[in-house]
Amino acid sequence: MRLIGYARVSTAEQDLAAQRAALEAAGCAEIVEETASGADPGRPALGRLLARIGRGDTLVVARLDRLARSLAHLLAVIAQLQARGVGFRSLSDPIDTAGPSGTLVLQILGAVAEFERALIRERTRAGLAAARARGRRGGNPGLVARDPAAIARLARAREDARLARALPAAETWLGPVRCLRPTTPWPEVARTVNAGLPPGALTLSVARLKRLARSFVCHGLLDAAVLTPARRRGRAGGRFRAIELAAAAYLRGRPDATLAELGAALLRLGVRPPRGGAAWAPASLKRLRDRGRMVGLTGVPPASSPLPAGRVPRG
Known part of the structure; x- marks a missing residue:
């Protein structure tokens, strides 16, 4: 089992030394480092790591906020890792999917996220009802005014949501x-x-x-x-x-x-x-x-006399 660390800072002025030391002390033979904002959905180093990490490996971070920009994003990434047989561990948080306690914490986080979404829906409905009672028009003011910045933010949010839905099944x-x-x-x-x-x-x-x-x-x-x-x-x-x-x-x-x-x-x-x-x-x-x-695609050990490279099966 390989332990692969991921360390991130938001700006070049910040130092990765503390995260690197913690990950090395935890036994990580490989550490992927990145300088990017946590709100950036296109972190290339993290994307390449998630695409190549394999079954039996464990992704290790010093703190949860180094990996995810939100609870929803964290749960989506962990769901993708679990679907591929990859473990996850946060050194500063009680989360380690290899043990029952870490799994319990993840389940609690999922319940908290769902509770938070329910509260947001309830507050949104109440706010819209109060606004209508005052004669105000509903909707995002920026979108109603066709503000390019507001439209761009909405497009990014939709793309993030689409990616979060697609990550768990990406390996198929x-x-x-x-x-x-x-x-x-x-x-x-x-x-x-x-x-x-x-x-x-x-x-x-x-x-x-x-x-x-x-x-x-x-x-x-x-x-x-x-x-x-x-x-x-x-x-x-x-x-x-x-x-x-x-x-x-x-x-x-x-x-x-x-x-x-x-x-x-x-x-x-x-x-x-x-x-x-x-x-x-x-x-x-x-x-x-x-x-x-x-080529290792069937999940079964190679046969003793495999088809040589370049040969094409005949029907």
């Missing part, structure tokens, strides 16, 4: 998008992503997948190159890569699936054998399964 689509774009068209990327979704989950449309990718690009969590149009060169190779990832994504959620079940799932997704035909050959499916194990 972020990997395929990074691997396949921009060499592979969005429809094939969407099929690859949907192959790995758990049974009963809502599939992602091409439009929805593009919106998520644009949001992550805006926050520095994804390379902007994924949004460029798909290149014509290497399109066939991109399609084969999409087939490999679709098979690997399916097997990640169903590691005990038979080759027949894998072939049926690919056909349901509209993924046909590269050379045509109505059904996948067992040998091709076995090569797809071994290729997925080799």
